[in-house]
Amino acid sequence: MSKKTKFYVVWKGKYPGIHKTWVACKKAIEGYKGAEYKSFENFELAQKAFNGSYADYKGKKKVGSQLSSQELLKIGQPNYHSISVDAASSGNPGIMEYQGVDTKTKKKLFRQGPFKQGTNNIGEFLAIVHGLAFLKQNKSDRIIYTDSRTAMSWVRKKNCNTKLAKTEKNKDVFELIERAVEWLKNNSYTTIIVKWETKAWGEIPADFGRK
Numbered sequence: 001m002s003k004k005t006k007f008y009v010v011w012k013g014k015y016p017g018i019h020k021t022w023v024a025c026k027k028a029i030e031g032y033k034g035a036e037y038k039s040f041e042n043f044e045l046a047q048k049a050f051n052g053s054y055a056d057y058k059g060k061k062k063v064g065s066q067l068s069s070q071e072l073l074k075i076g077q078p079n080y081h082s083i084s085v086d087a088a089s090s091g092n093p094g095i096m097e098y099q100g101v102d103t104k105t106k107k108k109l110f111r112q113g114p115f116k117q118g119t120n121n122i123g124e125f126l127a128i129v130h131g132l133a134f135l136k137q138n139k140s141d142r143i144i145y146t147d148s149r150t151a152m153s154w155v156r157k158k159n160c161n162t163k164l165a166k167t168e169k170n171k172d173v174f175e176l177i178e179r180a181v182e183w184l185k186n187n188s189y190t191t192i193i194v195k196w197e198t199k200a201w202g203e204i205p206a207d208f209g210r211k
Helices: 020-028 043-052 070-077 120-137 149-157 172-188
Strands: 007-012 015-018 036-040 082-091 093-102 108-116 145-146 193-195
Touching: 007 020, 015 020, 015 043, 036 043, 043 120, 070 145, 070 149, 082 120, 093 120, 120 145, 120 149, 120 172, 145 149, 149 193
Parallel strands: 082 145, 145 193
Antiparallel strands: 007 015, 007 036, 082 093, 093 108
């Protein structure tokens, strides 16, 4: 089986550009302090990346490798006039927390937890509602990115449809759920909630990095 071709983008180096082999890439960065480079699965994605910023791709694993070049072109790039939200749960249920960040800079805008007991879906739901309240309070027209279709559905229905039973251990989480549901029922908003395209863009910027 022939080896799959990769393309190497060098943003900063002795020879910035798109290189077709690792040997050429190595020559372009070797001995250059602070070199910025990354490999991509196809030329179209490499070209998009080179026209963008290294910061947009740094730390992303196998960017675009799960999609064809045609699919990637159709999806396009993220809308950076946005915030991104995500949750993490160590176990299901387990210790849970959530946060919201600026999509472009990853600057933290809010963070809650860790809570003793929750689920990832609950955290994703709370993160979206927190994001909605945050943007409304700041009179911002930015959109919200989430990687949870389940949480998006719960927000649309104004109900946290969790199967987790309420106990003393998770009392604080259920208090937040009640407040979130109440906020959804008593507030209108124009914020658009959009599914983050993980297969095209890598992990959502608000990701806790525990995968």
